[in-house]
Amino acid sequence: QTLTSRTLEGLAEYIKSGKASRIVVMTGAGISTSAGIPDFRSPETGLYANLARLNLPYAEAVFDISFFRENPEPFYTLAHELYPGKYRPTITHSFIRLLHDKGLLLTLFTQNIDCLEREAGVPDDKIVEAHGSFARQSCIECKQPYPEDDIKRHIAAKEIPRCHHCKGLVKPEIVFFGEQLPQAFFENRTLPMHSDLCIVMGTSLTVQPFASLPGATRERTPRVLINKERVGGLGNSADDVLLLGDCDDGVKRLAEACGWLEELEKLWAE
Numbered sequence: 105q106t107l108t109s110r111t112l113e114g115l116a117e118y119i120k121s122g123k124a125s126r127i128v129v130m131t132g133a134g135i136s137t138s139a140g141i142p143d144f145r146s147p148e149t150g151l152y153a154n155l156a157r158l159n160l161p162y163a164e165a166v167f168d169i170s171f172f173r174e175n176p177e178p179f180y181t182l183a184h185e186l187y188p189g190k191y192r193p194t195i196t197h198s199f200i201r202l203l204h205d206k207g208l209l210l211t212l213f214t215q216n217i218d219c220l221e222r223e224a225g226v227p228d229d230k231i232v233e234a235h236g237s238f239a240r241q242s243c244i245e246c247k248q249p250y251p252e253d254d255i256k257r258h259i260a261a262k263e264i265p266r267c268h269h270c271k272g273l274v275k276p277e278i279v280f281f282g283e284q285l286p287q288a289f290f291e292n293r294t295l296p297m298h299s300d301l302c303i304v305m306g307t308s309l310t311v312q313p314f315a316s317l318p319g320a321t322r323e324r325t326p327r328v329l330i331n332k333e334r335v336g337g338l339g340n341s342a343d344d345v346l347l348l349g350d351c352d353d354g355v356k357r358l359a360e361a362c363g364w365l366e367e368l369e370k371l372w373a374e
């Protein structure tokens with residue numbers, strides 16, 4: 105047994121004893137809901153339950169590349185609402201930054217496209233944006249990069265940007281259904297094997313191949329799920345710890361048990 109007990113205290117003891125020095129964190133939309141960004145699949149509040157106004161054939165079409173080619177408008181309506189800049193990182197984002205500051209973060213795998221991890225100060229080279237992000241955009245036809253200022257202007261004006269070279273549709277480099285994940289995902293997907301603690305937060309773990317990452321840890325590596333609901337079979341292994349509930353709450357409890365709460369709150373208030 106790696107953990108003395110599968111509780112918050114057992115976990116804090118494991119971290120404080122120095123046994124966790126290569127932590128991988130895996131995140132999803134649930135870590136940004138308290139920032140005001142809806143997640144996808146929560147029954148009442150999730151994005152997919154609130155897209156009727158976009159007249160989609162099915163909710164996920166808004167992020168489907170074939171649908172986008174035919175009808176880019178629903179995506180751009182949403183992009184107008186979700187475009188980074190108006191949201192502030194949550195204390196959960198700051199917790200990931202704290203792990204980095206303490207030299208404990210091996211890598212963060214995120215499915216989020218809101219760039220809030222970076223904004224919280226997690227350095228670029230520690231983040232694998234598995235589903236891309238709004239940080240870059242390009243033409244879906246000729247692949248030419250498209251200027252950030254121009255896309256910002258078009259999104260703010262509720263217009264659909266077109267490539268300056270070939271007039272093709274421009275799309276932020278978010279991974280749509282039907283598209284490959286970025287190279288960085290495949291280059292780093294074995295890192296969980298080299299970790300000594302895996303923290304999964306705010307994701308339903310329903311979208312592959314991301315959902316297989318927690319299973320890529322070694323057998324006795326402790327895995328922690330900090331989420332409103334139990335997902336992805338976490339809790340089934342002997343060294344899994346479940347902190348079910350709100351993730352801001354969960355990371356605060358964990359920070360407190362590690363003696364880091366004051367530091368975390370200070371970092372978040374910066």
Ligand code: OAD
Pocket residue numbers: 131132133134135137138143144145146150164167215216235279280281305306307308309310311330331332333335349350351352
């Ligand atoms: P989901 O909406 O599928 O899952 C969010 C999870 O976070 C759910 O399990 C919620 O219960 C939980 N949750 C929500 N708010 C929370 C909170 N405050 N505290 C703790 N837990 C909370 O979002 P993802 O798993 O990120 O892909 O979705 C995966 C992918 O599906 C997304 O990256 C997106 C989507 O289609 C693309 O756009 C390509």
